[in-house]
Amino acid sequence: DIVLTQAPLSSPVTLGQPASISCRSSQSLVHSDGNTYLNWLQQRPGQPPRLLIYKISNRFSGVPDRFSGSGAGTDFTLKISRVEAEDVGVYYCLHSTQFPHTFGQGTKLEIK
Amino acid sequence: EVQLVESGGGLVQPGGSLRLSCVASGFDLSSHWIHWVRHRPGKGLLQVSEINSDGRITNHADSVKGRFTISRDNAKNTVFLQMNSLRAEDTAVYYCVRGSHGWNGVDYWGQGALVTVSS
Numbered sequence: 001d002i003v004l005t006q007a008p009l010s011s012p013v014t015l016g017q018p019a020s021i022s023c024r025s026s027q028s029l030v031h032s033d034g035n036t037y038l039n040w041l042q043q044r045p046g047q048p049p050r051l052l053i054y055k056i057s058n059r060f061s062g063v064p065d066r067f068s069g070s071g072a073g074t075d076f077t078l079k080i081s082r083v084e085a086e087d088v089g090v091y092y093c094l095h096s097t098q099f100p101h102t103f104g105q106g107t108k109l110e111i112k
Numbered sequence: 113e114v115q116l117v118e119s120g121g122g123l124v125q126p127g128g129s130l131r132l133s134c135v136a137s138g139f140d141l142s143s144h145w146i147h148w149v150r151h152r153p154g155k156g157l158l159q160v161s162e163i164n165s166d167g168r169i170t171n172h173a174d175s176v177k178g179r180f181t182i183s184r185d186n187a188k189n190t191v192f193l194q195m196n197s198l199r200a201e202d203t204a205v206y207y208c209v210r211g212s213h214g215w216n217g218v219d220y221w222g223q224g225a226l227v228t229v230s231s
Contacts, residue, residue, distance in 0.1 A: 035216065037217055046225055049207070051218070055215060060219065094217075099162060100173050103159075106157075
């Protein structure tokens with residue numbers, strides 16, 4: 001199975017400041033169709049996970065444009081340009097290139 | 113509005129069985145893969161099982177292979193997860209997750225069903 005490693009595991013951020021989360025894969029996530037299926041999820045307290053970013057850099061429906069994704073191959077990044085109070089929660093990277101899909105350990109975003 | 117509603121969770125003894133159901137609404141279930149993902153307390157997320165749109169293709173994680181079975185009834189807009197020979201380590205919140213249309217991934221998640229395996 002592909003292993004996804006996130007860093008940091010905890011990120012205290014000041015409101016209005018940027019935040020960045022890294023996700024590194026144990027092997028290439030390029031699918032045979034040429035796409036790279038690296039996605040990002042947000043899980044707010046008491047809520048199920050919610051899709052934020054798919055295929056590295058595409059924002060899902062309703063996701064604010066302060067969220068952005070980048071990367072290629074085995075190294076990927078989620079960035080929040082200006083953190084808001086509603087962004088508190090745990091962020092996971094997820095690959096869907098092959099079965100089983102696997103998840104990063106999660107990064108807990110909290111406000112300083 | 114896309115909705116996925118899980119039911120059937122609860123407390124079961126080790127070695128027992130449970131059947132989770134996921135009722136879909138707001139979209140054409142027959143056009144989507146469906147996945148079950150679990151979140152164990154203090155542990156990470158794990159994709160447990162997946163099923164293709166017509167039910168002919170299924171996959172199960174090694175940790176549940178031979179014990180869990182995923183199935184679907186598109187006419188009833190429902191996907192099932194039959195869980196047998198349950199173990200304490202199967203205790204988790206189980207999420208029903210919709211496979212995306214047009215790209216290889218998942219998008220909408222249900223609220224989850226809690227399964228507790230304990231004597």
